[in-house]
Amino acid sequence: MRRTLTIVTAVLAGVVALGGTAAAAPERRGIPDRVMLQPADLGGAATGPVEAGLPHPLLPQPCADTPVPQPVAARSLAADYSPRHRVYENVARYRPGGAQAYVNALKEQLHRCKAGGDEVGFVPVAEDHLGPDTVLFLGTYDEGDRSVAYVAAAVGRYVVVVMVADPVVGAGDPTMANTFASRAMLRAAAGK
Template sequence: MFVFRLFLATALAVLAGGVAAAPPAVAAGIPGTAMLQPADLGGVKPLDAGRDDWLRLRPPRPCGLTGPAPLADRAVTAVVGGSRPDAVMEYVAVHRGDAAARYLRKLRKSLNGCRDWRLERASADRLTFRWTRHWEHVGEQVTHHTYGTIAHAGGTLVLVADSGWETSSGNPATTERLIIPALRRAATLH
């Protein structure tokens, strides 16, 4: 439905000789109802991510890959889990036409040849990847893995990432589990 409304707004603006504006629901931003909720996160309320938080993953940028400019986007974060918490982030971006699908294809190719990034699993509309970073912590070398599952539904790109906690790595199972309710909630944008 969202894609049809966007198409209709664009067509009407072109016929009128103007430039189409985003539909009102997108122009106002991504509503909280389209993002993961406490029920999805074990009771934890997600918080809006800061402008510069998780920047390399909004959207993922292996080897300098650039993403399309979204009509609207939003990122939220939460710390989930008990004795071994995980810092998770959800990123939702609404794009024109098939830009989300094109970006996902480019991401798949970029992950295959980019140092520190690796494609873990893939299907036609979904990828799970690993981003590896190395640093020194208290005199020891740390190898840290952040996992992400990214999918598109129509013109909407949805990412769930898990960076683990402190020096412990994230968990791909967490991102693959959370992408299901994230896609369901983002579908309200259509």
């Protein structure tokens, strides 16, 4: 009886240990906090979740009919940087080579399916402006009259996308997007 009790206890302990490992595994495979922008990177602005129903994609695909490489994990955040500016960040982790493939596909699609005039869509601004595998572009909306500013960058296995929106004026600030993207790229490089 004692031996049976010992075996049952050992089996239960093993099941609990495996359950704990399985429950913790997705956390280890996710995007760690150290890779994400922190309040210190955002002038002290607190970060939080992205609001439901955000009309702007945080992993853009300019050509709806052409898929882009998909990540194995992704995480997003948002922060009110000032009364007028809201900053968004999406960090996606890819299999080896996938991050660069995403940015290459994004660049190609930005030119092939760019918005013009009063269209809703994306407009390329600059490529490789913050180093290789980076792109600055605008996401236009409200019949092309308003925009948000985006920077996407491949850093190792990560794709970092920073978007800056100004809901008051309706013109995202590309300089601000570049500043926060540079900080996000440093965090992604350190978090490899």
